[in-house]
Amino acid sequence: MMSLAHFLMKFRERIRARYEEYLVITIETLASAIIGFSIGALVLYILGFNPAKIYFILFSKGLSNPNYLLSKSTPIMLTGLAFAIPMLAGVFNIGGEGQLYIGALISLIVVTSTHNPALGILAGMVAGAALGTFKAVLKVYRGVNEVIAAIMLNWVMYFLILYLLTEKLYNPQIPHESIPVPEDARLGKIPTPIGDIRLIFFIAVIASLIIYYILYYTNIGYMLRVAGLSPKTAKYAGFNPNLAIIYSMALGGAMAGLGGSLLLIGYVYSIDTTMSTLFGLGFTGIGVALLGRNNPIGIIFSAIFFSMLIIGGEMIELLAGAPPELADVLTGVIVIALALPYMYRMLISYMRIRRLIKK
Amino acid sequence: MSEEKRRAVEMLNISKIYPDGVVALRDVNLTVYEGEIHGLLGENGAGKTTLMRILYGEIKPTKGKIRLFGRKVSFHGPWDAIRHGIGMVYQHFTLVPTFTVLENLHLSFTSVEKKMSESMIRRNAEKLMKEIGFEVPLDAIVEDLPIGVQQRAEILKILLRKAKILILDEPTSVLTPIETRELFKTLKKLKEKGITIIFITHKLREVKEITDRVTVLRKGRLVGTVETANVSEIDLARMMVGREVFLKISKKPAKVGRKVLETVNLWVKDDRGLDAVRGVSLDLYEGEILGIAGVQGNGQKELVEAIAGIRPIIKGRIIVDNVDVTNKSTVERYRLGLAYVPDSRLVGLVFDMSLVENTTLTNLHKVLTKTKRILWDKASEIAVKVVKELDIIAPSLGAPVKYLSGGNQQKVMVGREIVREPKIFIVAEPTHGLDVGATEFIRKTLISLRDKDKAILLVSTDLDEIMQLSDRIAVMYEGKIVAIGKAEEFSVERLGLLMGGVKA
Numbered sequence: 001m002m003s004l005a006h007f008l009m010k011f012r013e014r015i016r017a018r019y020e021e022y023l024v025i026t027i028e029t030l031a032s033a034i035i036g037f038s039i040g041a042l043v044l045y046i047l048g049f050n051p052a053k054i055y056f057i058l059f060s061k062g063l064s065n066p067n068y069l070l071s072k073s074t075p076i077m078l079t080g081l082a083f084a085i086p087m088l089a090g091v092f093n094i095g096g097e098g099q100l101y102i103g104a105l106i107s108l109i110v111v112t113s114t115h116n117p118a119l120g121i122l123a124g125m126v127a128g129a130a131l132g133t134f135k136a137v138l139k140v141y142r143g144v145n146e147v148i149a150a151i152m153l154n155w156v157m158y159f160l161i162l163y164l165l166t167e168k169l170y171n172p173q174i175p176h177e178s179i180p181v182p183e184d185a186r187l188g189k190i191p192t193p194i195g196d197i198r199l200i201f202f203i204a205v206i207a208s209l210i211i212y213y214i215l216y217y218t219n220i221g222y223m224l225r226v227a228g229l230s231p232k233t234a235k236y237a238g239f240n241p242n243l244a245i246i247y248s249m250a251l252g253g254a255m256a257g258l259g260g261s262l263l264l265i266g267y268v269y270s271i272d273t274t275m276s277t278l279f280g281l282g283f284t285g286i287g288v289a290l291l292g293r294n295n296p297i298g299i300i301f302s303a304i305f306f307s308m309l310i311i312g313g314e315m316i317e318l319l320a321g322a323p324p325e326l327a328d329v330l331t332g333v334i335v336i337a338l339a340l341p342y343m344y345r346m347l348i349s350y351m352r353i354r355r356l357i358k359k
Numbered sequence: 360m361s362e363e364k365r366r367a368v369e370m371l372n373i374s375k376i377y378p379d380g381v382v383a384l385r386d387v388n389l390t391v392y393e394g395e396i397h398g399l400l401g402e403n404g405a406g407k408t409t410l411m412r413i414l415y416g417e418i419k420p421t422k423g424k425i426r427l428f429g430r431k432v433s434f435h436g437p438w439d440a441i442r443h444g445i446g447m448v449y450q451h452f453t454l455v456p457t458f459t460v461l462e463n464l465h466l467s468f469t470s471v472e473k474k475m476s477e478s479m480i481r482r483n484a485e486k487l488m489k490e491i492g493f494e495v496p497l498d499a500i501v502e503d504l505p506i507g508v509q510q511r512a513e514i515l516k517i518l519l520r521k522a523k524i525l526i527l528d529e530p531t532s533v534l535t536p537i538e539t540r541e542l543f544k545t546l547k548k549l550k551e552k553g554i555t556i557i558f559i560t561h562k563l564r565e566v567k568e569i570t571d572r573v574t575v576l577r578k579g580r581l582v583g584t585v586e587t588a589n590v591s592e593i594d595l596a597r598m599m600v601g602r603e604v605f606l607k608i609s610k611k612p613a614k615v616g617r618k619v620l621e622t623v624n625l626w627v628k629d630d631r632g633l634d635a636v637r638g639v640s641l642d643l644y645e646g647e648i649l650g651i652a653g654v655q656g657n658g659q660k661e662l663v664e665a666i667a668g669i670r671p672i673i674k675g676r677i678i679v680d681n682v683d684v685t686n687k688s689t690v691e692r693y694r695l696g697l698a699y700v701p702d703s704r705l706v707g708l709v710f711d712m713s714l715v716e717n718t719t720l721t722n723l724h725k726v727l728t729k730t731k732r733i734l735w736d737k738a739s740e741i742a743v744k745v746v747k748e749l750d751i752i753a754p755s756l757g758a759p760v761k762y763l764s765g766g767n768q769q770k771v772m773v774g775r776e777i778v779r780e781p782k783i784f785i786v787a788e789p790t791h792g793l794d795v796g797a798t799e800f801i802r803k804t805l806i807s808l809r810d811k812d813k814a815i816l817l818v819s820t821d822l823d824e825i826m827q828l829s830d831r832i833a834v835m836y837e838g839k840i841v842a843i844g845k846a847e848e849f850s851v852e853r854l855g856l857l858m859g860g861v862k863a
Binding site for chain 2 (some may be wrong): 217218219220222225226229230232233235236237238
């Protein structure tokens with residue numbers, strides 16, 4: 001308990017020291033969200049809907065069921081980390097999608113044969129990490145562009161799983177589904193003041209905190225961030241920038257793999273043969289990471305926010321007949337609006353220059 | 360020069376302020392007459408190059424007017440300037456290294472006159488070369504040519520486009536004395552042909568030798584424009600640095616101790632895969648400063664990077680304090696008591712990280728626990744020590760180092776090594792781009808380190824710095840040590856000759 005109190009104190013000190021910076025980030029993020037929702041309102045108005053009504057549905061339904069909201073946020077929180085960690089090391093990991101697939105697949109195989117959820121999760125993480133590392137090794141030692149490798153491997157993983165689901169791992173009773181995770185190996189819910197919440201959400205939050213600790217409080221995280229900002233400096237300080245790329249992709253891949261296996265073992269328990277349970281979660285993670293500014297703590301909140309948009313977006317269609325793509329439009333506009341802080345800053349400095357000239 | 364001469368260039372009240380608030384130029388006026396060689400003199404960072412890049416249309420001035428031959432102009436980019444007859448030769452040439460000279464000339468025409476064929480260009484180029492009396496092998500691959508000839512190709516490229524105004528940005532910084540002499544001959548010929556030349560430099564001797572008039576800038580402001588014949592080098596120096604004497608640093612005689620660094624027949628390749636260091640054997644002793652002089656690009660950078668373990672070596676051995684470190688990593692070498700301060704702050708610092716994170720770079724092992732956790736409290740203590748010891752002015756310990764001035768950034772790089780208390784300092788261009796005050800501080804710091812029995816290997820292209828600080832001097836030319844000895848054995852003239860590849 002002592003050390004926890006100490007840690008909290010340190011955390012408060014840190015916030016106080018960088019108070020201004022955090023304040024600016026918060027204001028900028030809020031401003032971006034407001035701009036995004038305004039443009040969304042404009043789109044709705046043009047399409048002939050009442051923006052106020054639609055937004056009411058979006059928020060109220062999106063936030064109505066905490067368990068649903070947080071369960072949905074779990075995989076995208078982890079694919080968000082899968083994008084953010086390599087980004088900090090200067091690598092562009094858009095392979096979260098494929099890493100999530102392989103994580104889900106491997107943990108399905110392991111958990112059905114061992115009935116041990118912990119082992120299944122671990123196997124999923126290792127599988128995701130292995131796929132991430134593979135891309136990093138291709139990049140470092142063979143000069144293969146990580147984006148191209150990721151795009152191709154995403155599809156390789158997609159069709160590999162599709163094949164295995166339809167040919168080998170299908171459920172004899174329900175042929176359009178995979179064999180289910182055995183009952184005794186499923187992760188359940190835990191009671192909280194806001195109702196029963198799935199365990200997987202807490203695992204994802206703890207994973208985010210651990211990643212935060214690794215990035216900002218250990219030598220590996222430090223080396224990774226130095227290499228990401230300035231590879232030349234990393235080399236000068238005696239760190240190997242290539243190693244940073246490999247570590248970051250391994251860590252990122254492990255997070256996406258964890259996302260896939262948590263989703264399976266703790267939430268959906270089986271994968272349908274159209275893969276609709278998994279598809280797109282990796283790519284959504286990119287938006288989550290951008291909104292969370294590649295900060296693991298920020299990603300926890302931005303994942304919940306995205307989850308709300310996704311759930312609310314589904315309800316819009318049901319209750320108001322608005323296109324479900326509206327949720328995608330909103331997220332897109334908000335992510336673009338996030339680039340606006342650079343514009344605010346430019347405007348501010350422009351005004352400062354005008355003042356200097358007048359002097 | 361009389362007033363009835365035509366004004367080729369008039370720049371009026373030019374100011375340039377960058378978005379981050381840095382004032383590069385403030386209310387600078389420049390008038391250049393047709394057919395003169397006009398010097399633009401100033402220290403590093405005085406704004407010479409910025410002013411010329413504005414004239415060349417590459418940077419837009421925040422305020423001010425430009426007139427060419429009496430007509431007001433405003434450029435949207437260099438292509439506009441080229442159409443108005445302005446050409447600029449940069450310090451780093453803009454030739455495609457793997458193309459022949461002729462292909463490069465052809466390339467430069469594609470933006471102005473698409474119809475020019477290669478044979479037409481060849482004819483024009485040959486005619487022009489005969490007129491000016493210099494020679495460039497048109498069919499040679501650019502990267503195979505010596506720097507001096509590449510520069511001539513660059514000038515030829517500009518003249519072929521019928522440029523009337525030629526801007527040269529520190530053209531002699533990459534040249535040997537012999538190449539410099541040839542360049543000056545060429546420039547005088549061009550002047551006779553009525554071409555206006557603006558010559559950026561910080562070398563006083565060159566100003567006296569070649570220019571008709573000279574404009575002096577200091578810290579972004581105009582100091583004045585004078586006729587070269589009417590001023591002495593000392594006058595110019597005073598205008599340039601704002602005070603009369605160049606800094607003289609007093610130092611005690613060196614108390615040389617034992618040998619702490621040795622390289623044996625070291626061979627190192629540069630980034631292009633060419634031999635940059637060819638068999639260098641050096642000894643460095645406690646309590647001395649060994650200065651390595653040489654024109655930029657003669658293997659000094661590759662040599663120090665190899666010693667620090669950042670660049671692989673091809674052949675040879677490196678011994679630090681009686682330990683053979685040839686196959687040891689950079690971190691191991693740093694731990695054995697080696698410190699390296701690189702020539703570029705872009706290499707030594709992470710600009711977006713805080714002062715604490717930057718001082719941690721080479722002190723990481725001191726702030727790690729056994730479980731590889733970073734103790735940021737301890738790291739902050741080290742940063743505070745660096746700030747105190749070197750009088751660093753910073754907004755806060757948590758602010759990114761990009762908000763520090765160049766001098767303070769340099770102090771961070773030097774300071775974080777000093778607190779490690781290494782035995783050997785390898786310092787490359789420690790005062791490059793710094794103002795006079797910061798330069799003096801850094802140099803005095805180096806002397807005091809020497810007096811504390813540290814061994815210092817100083818690499819510098821600044822001869823004043825080498826002469827001021829070194830106890831011994833070695834001259835590098837084309838990857839070899841061409842001369843080494845006590846500082847007293849070298850005069851500026853002798854150093855100049857040696858750096859230019861002349862035995863002296």
